[in-house]
Every structure is written in structure tokens, then in C-alpha cells.
Amino acid sequence: MSRPSSSFPPLHQIRHLEIARLEDLSLLIQSFPVIDNHAHNLLHEDHAYGSSDFPFESITSEAQGTALAEHVHSSLSHIRAMKQLAQLYGCSESIQNIKAARYEWVRRDYLGLIKSCLEGTYAIMMDDGLNKEVVYPYKWHRQLVPRVSRIVRVEAIAAEVLEQLVLVAGLLKPGTDADWDRDTTEAFFIRFNGEFRNQIRALSNNANVRGFKSVVCYRSGLNVSLESRKALRPQQSLTESGLLAAFQEFLQQAVRNSNYKIEKKAFNDYLVVAVCDVLEQRARTEGETTPFQFHTGLGDSDIDLVTANPAYMQPLIEAFPNVDFVLLHSAYPYTREAGYLASTYQNAWLDIGEVFPMLSRDGQESVLKQALELTPTSKILWSTDGHFYPETYWLANRQFRDVLEKTLHAGVIAGDYTVPQAINMAVDIMFWNSNSLYKLDEEERCSHLMIACGRGSPEASMRTLVNRSSDAESLNALLHSTDPIPSRQNSDPPRPAPAVKSPAPSTKSECSNPQPDTKLPDTQLLDTFIADNLSVKYVWLHLLDYTGTQRQRMVPVAQFRKQLTNGTYIGVTKGLMRLLQNELMADGGSATGQFLVKPDLSTLTLNKGLDSPSATVHTWWLEDGLGTHFGGCPRWALKRQVDLLESEYSISMLMGCEIEIVFLRPQLNNLTNAYTDFLPLHTLHSWSNMTYQQLDILPMIEEIVETLAEIDIHLPQFHSEAAPGQWEFPLPATNPLQAMDMLYKARDVIRNVAWKHGLKATLYPRLYDYSCGSACHTHFSISGPHDSVRRYSDSFLAGVLEHLPSVMALTLPLKESYDRVKAGIWAGGEYVAWGSQNREVPLRKCGDGHWELKTVDGIGNMYFGMAALLASGLDGLRQGKQLRLGDCTEDPSKISEAQRTQLGINRKLPKGLNESLRELEGDEILVESLGREFVQDYIAVKRKEMEMLDAMGEEKRRLWLIERY
16 A cells, blocks of 8 residues: 655635735635644554553543543543544544544554544654654654654653663672662762763754653652752762762662653752753854753643642743743643743743643633733744544644634734734744744745745745734735746645646757746746645756666755756766766766756656655756756757657657566575575466466555556556566656656656565566566657648658667667567567567557557666657658568568568668667767767767676676666
């Protein structure tokens, strides 16, 4: 089953903030993505059905045991939540039916349920301090939410450090009592203090970590003592301190019981102060801050409700002015106290989570209103406190959006603030405040969100309109600006850019710069794409070299957008023109000079089938400093031939490739980390048949087909091929450039899904001499006005047949490629010939103006191969060639010489790469059409590659090629 992608409701667009209406406020609150600044891991599927350890009823209550089981059903929060969950599950409101419907959904599609529950969530700051035995790790959640960062629970880190140091120090020995003197304890504590602080310092520099959290509220209360700051001064002895006494008492008990959960007030207080010390020092010396979250208020029966009041934290907040303190869970029932701290201290922030869905609707409205009584909306953060069950996320977000909408509506109607101010309040609380505090920098990557909420442009300030530090751009200025307004004309949701779409054909025969077939600038194409694929963090720029090796340059989205805006494209060494797969260079190669890679935004497509928040874009190659096309650009080589056919003969070409691929089981030597072999997936295999063994692979095959459909590659059919583990995936026909772009995107998906299942998908031309090989048979057809097919098809075919031996140097680029096209295996045979529905000739006629090229496999650079094919047909048209070869309906190698003569079949195809390279080298028409410099580079690369491969033994050569193709 393919993994679900992130899901977002259609984003409401506000064209001009100053004229926004209440309806805009409502629609934006209900559609704007949220940053969840505090939540937890979800239960592993094995535990997700509900049990006594994880009662489902706990999603609406912190109660436990009988207090939960016997009374939660009569609480208003529970009754309301069950009504809403019944809508989610599509069942009646009885708890029995809700649990039954939920059980079935979890059993059938747990990931699908999670995806539905996380709809509208853009980022999660995840406290992963829950029991790791029963929940998924925080990184696992990244397949469902565009951004998941870690919040580190400091007490858990301290416990891990303690346990490790105890083992290293030998304090715990079998058969001995855990008892030692005060001096030993002091030395151990000093070592622990250093190691713990080092761990916090290292974690604060970890890109995955966006904050810390303390549960001191549970362990000993929020009345944190600052005494440990005095005790840990330089040259200060700890011998008589209460901290050392508490530490020794705790440590002895921890060692005896093998339980390092820290519940000793002086020691708990010390941990909080030590973390604050590290963060304060880092802020002063490096200018870097990392938020420190604190559980406050609402909790289960373990908590001391009196000391859960954040008012106790006032001395701590004052003592560390450069540490950002986040007061979690609305501090309920102490929301006003927390709001006071957030309003009074620059470094205090109020989180309004957990009361959704733990309180009734009235209670939630009251909490939000109390938060707004005194707290600036720029200091309020949103969180779900979602944990264990995905429904906790869903309920919290749904109820919060409703309450926020109602509360802000009331203030607008009362005249307390305007609609634009309310909109800024809403999006700040939902997204921008957390983005700023946790330094997520999403304003660069999510410029479409700024545009959607009416903030004018991606460069607008992130400060709120309410604070008047940066007003939204005025309507009058926008209306009189000469620049295009970067927002949409209506509130329709943005649509994704096409998966693959070729540039429009030129009407001129000379070279021209191809541009995407769209009037939108590249930055808007990118923003539209990102709006519908918010998980994307990186863009891979695709380059296909002359050996058919796919190479990528990977760029963070923010940098990619800057490059598009500035027109500063990435430079690549011209050495690539003669580079081999192992980065050795063919004779005549040079590292001097570079070309530029310009992304073709019309090809921007998600990378599917692998756990990477990325997309791929195909590229044009440009001359550095000139901006004109670089002669060795594969896509331009093909595009130019398409344009010439269009401009000279009004012919439009269609192409479609058949991907044949074999799935193998890699055998890895764990000592050398090298592959020793690739074994057949199974032996009971048959063409277009589902044998008993082939059924094992069927789920993966269907996953490939479904994943391709997710990027708009819809296969007309698919089936097993004749070789063991071999399958065929025919691609739909489209224009040649789009067809080749689609081919490489589809191959990536097949490779990725196979890798996920522990298999190697290979294009190796012929793995087994007792069965057929793997080709990339390509269908091509001509069409045009009036009687174009009747007038031009024979001359086009004649040109292809004339140059076919030269074309094969590009379409059959390895010695192994020629093992696949021998006679008798339906692969094209040995002669230059064509035939209607004949699979033993290199060109099968499928219909009027429609042929299939069989002398092509998946190893080469298909852009150049198809450029050569079209250039051959174009030469036939220009020369007015007559089709002198007759329609061969049999295997040419099995008919008599006289029969071949009668059909005009008198040329054999090259039997090896050396022969086809010589044909290309002497083919002046193709040399001129493809570019003399390219042909020279290509031939040099292939000859050096042959020399390299020939030096290998047969088995090493086979493994080497399978690993790479």
C-alpha cells in the first residue's frame, strides 16, 4: 500500500487584507494550516485499537482508572467529542458503534486514519518522551506531516546520562550494596553535571531539535528553587549542600531499584536551572535561542494542582531573561496567571493547547477569552497536545478552529477590532508565532501562505498588523503598482503544476530558447506547487549524462526560490560531457568551463516511493554567461527535432515507452558491504500470467501503479513479462519531450518502491540467456493537418530505416545490449527491416503512421536516442526518400535470400557497440543534426566505457552494471 501524503483543505485566498470580510475571516480560520507547537507520538498500530493500558476514553479526559471508566461518559467534553467522531467515522453516535467503526478503520488502513486526522497540520513540535516501546519514533511521522521536529524532554535525557555514567563508573556491581561516601558522590555529580550540560548544548545545536521541555510540574512542582546556581559556582564545594544530599539519596535508590526516573525536588530543580544556564549562555554568546516548554496546569492525578500554577515560575523567568519559556496547556485552570506572565515578560509565551478537547465548548471559549484578556496575540501559540490516538489531533484542531472563529467574530461585531486585525490574530496564533519562536523560517518556503492571508508579498514582515510594526500594504498602493499583484483573482484553491508538460513547439526552424508552456513566472509555478505539496523541503535538479546515469543536484526550497527569483542557476562542470559512471574521464575530457542548469518548472513533480520530502525537476542546459542553449543538452537535442518537424512539415509527433524491468533480490556481504550477487526473484514465472510465486509480488506491482497515478502517470495496462521477475509497464503516449520526462520519472518510482521492498529493479539488457531481455520499446507516430500521414509516413519511415544502424549507437549503448536483439526472441532481429505487427523486425508497423522501435533498451540516454530517431525521419522527409523495403511479415533470418532480396532487405544491423559507433561516426546527417561536438564526446565516452568494462571479469562486469542500471 502506498503511503499517504500530507493533506490540506483548500486554502482560502484573501486578495486584499484591507477589504476582507467576516466571511474571509471564517474561511481562512477553517483552511489555514497550523503549526502544532506541542504534541506527542502516535501509538504503534499493534496498540492502536484501544486497551486497558491505553483506554480510548482518555482522548477527552486526564482521569485514570475508575474515575475515567465510570464517569467520563457523562462529561460534556466526551459527549461532544463522540458526536464529532461519529461524523469522522461515518457511523451512529453510540460508543459501541464508534469503537467498532474505528476498529475497522485501524485494521483496514491505519495510515489513512492518521492522514485524515492530521489534515491541515503543517508542522508538529513533538515531545517524544512517551514510552518508546509502544509509539512510533518522531521521524516516522514525517511521512504524514510536512515538518516534524523534536522537543527534548530534559528529565529523560538526565535519566539516560545517569544510567550510562553509573555503568561506566562501576557503581553498580552484582552482589554489592549501592552505598558510597559523600566524596564519591560529589565527584560523580560533577561528572554528571558536565555530561548533562554537554548533552543539552549538543541537542540545542541539532537541526532536528526545536525546543526542550520539562515535566518538573509533575515531579516536584513549578516552584523551582534557584539555589543550585549558588551551589555550582566555581571552587564552591558541594559537600554540605542540600543538592548533593538530595542527589546521593536519589542515586542510591535509583541504583538499588534500577529506576532512574528523577523525582527528588532539589535534583529536579537543579535540572531545570542547568538547562536554563546552558540556553542563557548560548543566547548571550551565539545569539541563538531555543524555547523551553513547561507542563503547567491541567494534568492527571500525579500532579500537585496547587504547584502546577505557573505563577510560581515568575522568579525563574526573571532569572533567565534570554530563555524563551513556553507555558503549556493553557495553564488551565490558571490561564489568567499564565497570560499575565506572557504579557509582562518578553521571554514568556502562552500555549493554548490541551483544553481542546478536554473541556466543554463553553469552557474552551472561556479559556480563549481569558488568554486574550491580557496576552498579546503575538505571544499566543497553538498546540493540540495530541498523543497516542490520532483522533486527539483531529478533535483538538476542529474544536479550536470553531472556537477561534466564534471568539474573533464576536470581537469584530462588537467593534473591538477590525476584520484585518482579526485575520492577523488568527494566522499568528495558528502559524506565524510558532514559526517565529521555533525559527522554522517557513515564511521563505511558504510565501503562498503570506499571500493567502493578505500580507502582500513573500518579503512582508512577519510581525502582526495588530502591533502596527508592519502594516499590510495599502489597497491604494497595490492598485497603482506597476508590479503584478501576487495573489489570485478569486478564492479558488490553488491547483498543482502539471506533473510533466513540455514547452510549446517553436514556429521557427532556427534555435530558440524553449520556455514552459505557461504565462506564469517560475516563482508562481513553484508557489502553486508548494501550496498543494506543503511537505516538500528540497528540489532535485535532474541531469542525465551521456552514459545514461541519472545525476541530481539537491537544493532546499528556500534557496531554489531565490535562484528562480534572481535567475542565478547552478553551474555544472563541462567535464560531465566525458564523465564515466565511476567519475573517471574519457580521453579529451577537461574540468575547465561550466554550463548552467535551468529548471523547467512545468516538469516539477513529487519524488514518490521513498521517504524524502522532495520533488524533482528536469532541466535545460545553458551556456554560462550567454543564456543560450548548451549544445550538449539532452532535452534540447530532442526538443529541437520536434520543433523542426513542426515548423517544416506541420507534423506533431507522439511517443510512448514500454518499461521492461526485472526485480532481483540483492545479496549483500555484511563484512565488505558489497553486493555478491543479485538473485532471481522467483523461478515460477510466466508471460502475462499470475503464477503462484508471482502472486507474492503483486502487492508491490500494484503499489507501483498506484504511486505512478499519484503523479499523473496513468498506465493503460501492465503485465508480467517472460523473464523471471520481469514486468512491463507501458506508459501513455504524449509529445516526445514529455514522454521522455515521464519515462525517467516512472523509472524513479519503480526503483524507489522496489528498494522499499528490499528489491533491486534493473534495466540490465538480458539477464538470462534462456529468456528474453529487457527493452524500452518505443512507439512513435506522426500526425498533422489534412493527409499528412499519407503524404509523409513512408518517407519518414524510410529515413529511420536508412539511419537505424547509427541510431542504435544511442539506443543500444552497451555490448550487453546486442545480446538482447538476436533473432528468434521477438526483440527486433538481425536485419534492417519493417513489418506490419511483426515483432521479429526492428520496426513494427502498428497502424498508419504508427510504429514501434524495438532496437532500444533502458540503459542509454533516451533524449538523445529519440532525437536521433526523429532526425532520421526528418532527413527522410527532406530528401523525399522512397520506402523501398517491403512489408516483412516473417522473421527475416528464417526466410530465403531470394525472399529477402524481393523485400529489399539487404543490410544487417550492427552486432556490437563498436560497429554501431562507427556507423554513427560516419553518418554526417546525424552528426550535423545532433551536433558534432556532442557526437565526439559521446563516442569518446562509450569507447572509454568499453575499455573500462572489458578490463573487468564477466561476473564483476555483470554485478557492476546491475548495481547502476
